[in-house]
Amino acid sequence: MHFSKGRFSSTLIVLATMLVLFSMPILAGMAIANVASDDVSQSANLSAETIQGLRGHLNDYIKKDAQLRNWKLLETTITVSSQESSGAEVTAIFDIERKFRLNFAKAEEAPAVKGRLAFMKEKSGRLSAKQLRAANKEVEIWQHDIADYIANNQDCFERIKVVGILDSNGKLTPGTIKFYSEGPLGGDYVAISHDKIPTPQAVEKAAYDTISATVKEAEKDKKVSSTATYYRLMARDYANTYTSNTSLACQSGNSTKQDKNYYNLAAYATWYQCNDCANYVSQACNYAGIPRTGGSWTPYLSCWINCDYLTTYMVLNDNWLFATNNNINECVAGYPFELYTPLSGGSRDYYHVMMMVSNDGTTRFYSAHTSDRKQKVWNGATYVQYFKIPSNVY
Secondary structure (H helix, E strand, C coil), X not given: CXXXXXXXXXXXXXXXXXXXXXXXXXXXXXXXXXXXXXXXXXXXXXXXHHXXXXXXXXXXXXXXXXXXXCEEEEEEEEEEEEEEEECCEEEEEEEEEEEEEECCCCHHHCHHHHHHHHHHHHHHHHCCHHHXXXXXXXXXXXXXXXXXXXXXXXXEEEEEEEEEEECCCCCECXXXXXXXXXXXXXXXXXXXXXXXXXXXXXXXXXXXXXHHHHHHXXXXXXXXXXXXXXXXXXXXXXXXXXXXXXXXXXXXXXXXXXXXXXXXXXXXXXXXXXXXXXXXXXXXXXXXCCCCCCCCCCCCCHHHHCHHHHHHHHHHCCCCEECCCCCXXXXXXXXXXXXXXXXXXXXXXEEEEEEEEEECCCCEEEEECCCCEEEEECCCCCCEEEEECCCCXX
């Protein structure tokens, strides 16, 4: 979440961004290991049998989940975060950490690469020099990242709520089990199911369509200054280094999670309680090569710590470019993305920014502050926008 923001139209945001130079900021491993937690007494609402039953359903769910994502699971750790009951309905929230590798022999077998290569085979001879550069860059990025996910162990985190109904004998009723994944703000949960995971065929088609759109937009892309080289994997690594999967509330009674002990306090002593997301993403982008202006985009002015101002500044200064189709599935590691509320007249109220840290075409992970999350599985949102650097990306 950004720090202290009102409802601005796009015009006012631009004006405020221009004025920010003269004002203070608006404050604003190859065997699967299922490690079970024996500590289920933290909330003695549910019996050990019920907890183990819910855990068993979850374990089955995440094993199939890994198969559909084409992961080779190396290790799975499941711990109980909380539990409660309401009448016959029982709920347990579990923290799941998984270590895996993407289960392809080589990057070219992954649907996200296959679709792009199919496009290049069909169309590359008809592309302009600028379009060909853009298409080759996209293929290069995806081949590199997928090869990394195949060759090296990957880690991810997910917090899942499992809900079921007990029968008159206190047994879990078959067919009543439902699963919900924690959303990016902390405390919010969205329903999840296996049918929401795209098929390989769908991913391959999406990859083909994506590079086709890249080629069409290439002529409109703005040229970034040659001094503004963006090393996206440095942004990813920074984001993963300075956050955590904490269960600590940012303040009493608040569902937002935060633990400043993982923050880069040596370089950035100022942090924002319950509202550090833009500050964190700005740090990562600066570390990856986007230069500070010495004026508007510098710690801790509005364009650095506020989602709306950060968005406007980056677009106006040609460092970031809006993706025209809002397709978060295209967002690669090291690119920021935001949640927003649509406003009248087509403007947007941005309220939370995160860093994409992994994308294999089927599954995406993000890292963020407030709520603090590290390599968390992304399960979608209604209104989300990502940014890409139009050139000079490595």
